[in-house]
Amino acid sequence: MLGTVLAGTAAAAVLTAAGYQSMAPTGQWNGRTFTGLPRRTKHLALTYDDGPNDPHTLHLLEVLAKHDVRATFFLIGRYVRQHPEIAREIVKAGHVVGNHTFTHPLLTFNSAAEIRRELSACRSALRDAIGEHSNLFRPPFGGRRPAVLRIARELGLEPVMWNVTGYDWNAPPSAVIEQKIAKQIRGGDVILLHDGGHKQMGADRSQTVLATDSLIPKYKSEAYEFVTVSEMMSEANAGANARVGPDL
Numbered sequence: 276m277l278g279t280v281l282a283g284t285a286a287a288a289v290l291t292a293a294g295y296q297s298m299a300p301t302g303q304w305n306g307r308t309f310t311g312l313p314r315r316t317k318h319l320a321l322t323y324d325d326g327p328n329d330p331h332t333l334h335l336l337e338v339l340a341k342h343d344v345r346a347t348f349f350l351i352g353r354y355v356r357q358h359p360e361i362a363r364e365i366v367k368a369g370h371v372v373g374n375h376t377f378t379h380p381l382l383t384f385n386s387a388a389e390i391r392r393e394l395s396a397c398r399s400a401l402r403d404a405i406g407e408h409s410n411l412f413r414p415p416f417g418g419r420r421p422a423v424l425r426i427a428r429e430l431g432l433e434p435v436m437w438n439v440t441g442y443d444w445n446a447p448p449s450a451v452i453e454q455k456i457a458k459q460i461r462g463g464d465v466i467l468l469h470d471g472g473h474k475q476m477g478a479d480r481s482q483t484v485l486a487t488d489s490l491i492p493k494y495k496s497e498a499y500e501f502v503t504v505s506e507m508m509s510e511a512n513a514g515a516n517a518r519v520g521p522d523l
Contacts, residue, residue: 298383298416298417298418299417300417300436300437300438300440300467301436301438305419305420305421305423305424306419306421306424306425306434307424307434308419308424308434308435308436309433309434309435309436309465309504309507309508309511310435310436310437310438310465311437311438311439311463311464311465311507312462312463312464312507312510312511312514313463313514314461314462314463315461315462315463316462316463316510317462317498317499317500318462318463318499318500318501318502318506318507318510319460319462319463319464319466319494319499319500319501319502320346320347320464320465320466320501320502320503320504320506320507321339321344321346321347321466321468321487321490321491321501322346322347322348322349322413322435322437322465322466322467322468322504323335323346323347323348323349323468323469323470323471323483324349324375324413324467324468324469324470324471325349325351325354325375325379325469325470325471325472325473325478326348326350326351326354326361326365326470326471327348327350327354327355327358327361327362327365327470327471328354328361328470328471328472328476328477328478328480329358329361329476329477331470331471331478331479331480331481331483331484332348332361332364332365332470332471332480333361333364334481334484335470335480335483335484335487336364336365336368336370338484338487338488338491339368339370339487339491340368341488342488342491342492342495342501344491344501345368345369345370345371345501345502345503346370346371346501346503347370347371347372347373347409347411347435347503347504347505348365348370348371348372348373348470349372349373349374349375349411349412349413349435350362350365350372350373350374350375350397350401351375351376351377351378351379351397351471351473352374352375352376352377352378352393352396352397352398352399352400352401353377353378353400354471354476355397355400355401355404356400356403356404357476358476359403359404359405362401362404362405363404363405365405366405366408370503371408371409371411371503371504371505372401372405372408372409373408373409373411373412373413373435373504374394374397374398374401374411374412374413374432375397375412375413375415376393376394376396376397376414376415377392377393377394377396377397377400378393379415379473380393380415381415381416381418382414382415382418382419382420382423383418383419383420383423384418387422387426390422390423390426391426391430394412394426394427394430394432395430398430409504409505410431410432410433411432411433411435411504411505412427412432412433412434412435413434413435413436414434415473417436417437419434433508435465435504436465437464437465437466437467438459438464438465439456439459439460439464439465439466439467440455440456440459440466440467440468441453441455441456441466441467441468441483441486442455443468443469443480443482443483443486444469444472446478446479446480446481446482446483447482448482449482449483449485449486449489450486452468452482452483452486453486453489453490453493456486456490460494462499463507465504465507468483468486468487469483470483470484
């Protein structure tokens, strides 16, 4: 009897842990994802999800241009279809664009065919709007299971998560967003923010725009450099190759 209880408890613990890992930004149980550089590296990557969003994505582009910072935007395909001109403005400004699915579903509950369709439809929308783009992919809500990452890689996509979040999806005041981020920054971070909302076009992201305008000079004054996720991944790969060393 006791053995059965213990076995049941252990099974429940494993299921709970597995559920947590399917959503945890830095969890690696379900497969490798990029979450940043080793801590204390003086590079930061700003990332924005759920755009393009009229008009807040354009306001954000103005702020980023003012501070001469390049960021990474994970775009929803159906919004790209609605406002391809905003997607083009993102690329024109020198930012990196990634795949955030076509309709923003929680992929942990989708079939393999549905996952493939979501990623492929978003890629098609992006290609139609901006041509070739990065191979970066971020799962909506961070939700993934092994099949999600396997299918993404079969499509040539590289899964990207984050290790710092501004908790801005409910549009808190900019000061709250800044405080949340400040508590987590260590260096080498991928920072999650939102320029849109997955439920509808026009989500109010004015507070995120204000927070971005304050965060950039704050961390630049502390000798941090803002880079794109693509640049950060290249740095990580170069570091890995350096650790391995040349063939002799």
